[in-house]
Amino acid sequence: MDKLTKIEKQWILYDVGNSAYVMLCTTIIPLYFKNIATAAGVSLANSTAYLSYALSISTILVAVLGPILGTAADRKGHKKPLFTVFFLAGVIGCFCLVFPGDWLSFLAVFVLGRVGYQLSLIFYDSMLTDITSDERMDLVSSHGYAWGYIGSCIPFIASLVLILYAPKLGLSTGTATWIAFILNALWWLVVTLPLLKNYRQIHFVEGSKNPLLDSFLRLGQVIRRIGGEKQILWFLIAFFFYIDGVYTIIDLATSYGKDVGINDTSLLLALLLTQVVAFPCSILFARFSKGLHTAKLIRVCILGYLCIALFALQLDKAWEFWFLAVCVAVFQGAIQALSRSYFARLIPKENSSEYFGFYDIFGKGAAFMGTLLMGVSTQIFGTSKAGVAMLSVMFVAGYLLFRKSCRA
Numbered sequence: 001m002d003k004l005t006k007i008e009k010q011w012i013l014y015d016v017g018n019s020a021y022v023m024l025c026t027t028i029i030p031l032y033f034k035n036i037a038t039a040a041g042v043s044l045a046n047s048t049a050y051l052s053y054a055l056s057i058s059t060i061l062v063a064v065l066g067p068i069l070g071t072a073a074d075r076k077g078h079k080k081p082l083f084t085v086f087f088l089a090g091v092i093g094c095f096c097l098v099f100p101g102d103w104l105s106f107l108a109v110f111v112l113g114r115v116g117y118q119l120s121l122i123f124y125d126s127m128l129t130d131i132t133s134d135e136r137m138d139l140v141s142s143h144g145y146a147w148g149y150i151g152s153c154i155p156f157i158a159s160l161v162l163i164l165y166a167p168k169l170g171l172s173t174g175t176a177t178w179i180a181f182i183l184n185a186l187w188w189l190v191v192t193l194p195l196l197k198n199y200r201q202i203h204f205v206e207g208s209k210n211p212l213l214d215s216f217l218r219l220g221q222v223i224r225r226i227g228g229e230k231q232i233l234w235f236l237i238a239f240f241f242y243i244d245g246v247y248t249i250i251d252l253a254t255s256y257g258k259d260v261g262i263n264d265t266s267l268l269l270a271l272l273l274t275q276v277v278a279f280p281c282s283i284l285f286a287r288f289s290k291g292l293h294t295a296k297l298i299r300v301c302i303l304g305y306l307c308i309a310l311f312a313l314q315l316d317k318a319w320e321f322w323f324l325a326v327c328v329a330v331f332q333g334a335i336q337a338l339s340r341s342y343f344a345r346l347i348p349k350e351n352s353s354e355y356f357g358f359y360d361i362f363g364k365g366a367a368f369m370g371t372l373l374m375g376v377s378t379q380i381f382g383t384s385k386a387g388v389a390m391l392s393v394m395f396v397a398g399y400l401l402f403r404k405s406c407r408a
Contacts (some may be wrong), residue, residue: 002139008196011131012144014087014124017188019148020155021117027271028159029097029110031264032156034267044258045378046105054107058170060127066365071222076204079353083123083197084233089116098178124358126352129346130202137341138294142286145333150279153272155180155187160268176250203349209313215292225311232346232355232403239339240362240396242302245309245391246364248374249328257321266318270325276407277326282333285348294342295406299399301335312388316383318401 030051037047073079091270093113100106132140159180162169166176212229257267288297308327315321347355374387 004140004143005132007131007198008140008143010134010198011124011127012140012147013151014195015144016115016221017143017150017191018090018120019152020184020187021090021113022148022250023152023156023271023275024031024094024159024181025110025114027156027268028163028177028180031258031267033103033106034111034258036106040103042103044342045382049375049379050103050107052372052378054111055374058111058118061111061115062118065119065352066122066360067222069119069358070353070360071124073123073126073353074205076353077201079123079126079204080196080199083120083127086116086119086123087192089113090120091185091189093237094188095179095182097164109165118360122356123353125344125359126338127199128340128346129349129352130200134345135235137344138284138338139287140343142282142333142337143291143340146158146279146282146286148331149275149333151191151321153275155184156272156275159182160272163302164265164268188384201395202327203352205350221331226358228344228353231405232343234360234401236362236368238398238401238405239343239359240395240398241401242305242335243363244369244394244398246303246332248307248387248391249305250332257315258259261316262318262321266321270318270322273322274329276384277329278333280360282337285334287339287343289338294317294338295402298335298342299333299402301338302395302399302402304331305335306392306399309388309392309395313385313392 032049034047037050038044039075042050045074060129069082073082090113093109093116096113097106098108100109123149128137128141162171162176162180163173169176169286171179226236257270262270285297285301304327308324308331310326311327312319317322343355343359344352373390377386379384
């Protein structure tokens, strides 16, 4: 039965809220940052590198904090409060982007908000085991990404109209962008309220008299268990490699497009098209999962991304960026949603936050390496195409390792 329950819909709404922030981070924020950095005399290549380093810093902070907080969240009654704290940190960080007056301060605020957002996903992803059954995980996870893509278009289109028509509205482009930051923060807050009200933690471990010590002890136990569970271990290693390319493409697509000469309007409209196309494609892959094994669909998505990275190496025209945006849309939601649900079925439900803390380490560690490689190779070779070439290698490694995990 495909009809979603009330709590499944409310869980999906958080994807709708945070996807608006992700859309902001991959479109308007990089363009705004590059514009203020360029105005301050920073070259295009260096501004791409500095943005890459900021993304790397945020991901490494999350990679360090994630497993510890995930272990704490599995105790009875802890998951919801921790989720609330970091979700609000992300919302406040988005709102506060209006205040910095220079590019370096802007990056600092951006990092803080992004850390809050990324940490909230550890608890959010692990809620999947509480709000649905094993049989429905592919469906619900895919609907999360699908509705996230289409729902994020609402504040994004409003933001786009504000920025593109700012002079006709009597606003400067900077003021219109600040309003967009506030609008997206409010959207994220409002659509998350139903989940905050009704979510209940079903699977948990009992608390202890010394929760801090207990968290570290259980962290060590999870590390040992993962080391002994070969399918989980090899999946996480494979995930590290293939999701590296996915996250880096999401984070730096706009910046890369600008570097190869695509104008701001074409970039924003192409990425809006990505959101629209990603909606039916995510639902389609969820339906495919009923007749095909999830692992097979993940392998298809990895190969799709490898072709995307290879095509991006010669990208220098607006229509090619538009074509690439559509190709990304076909696989973007599917590879993330199916990886999340595939992993959720492998792990013990009462320790879901612990395991998703490590899932996040491998995912965010990949994002750290991807954005760092992008930044370093761009500065060394003077072109961001060098970084894209490195991503192709990561997809090949991810594919081969994922096949190994399926045989473990």
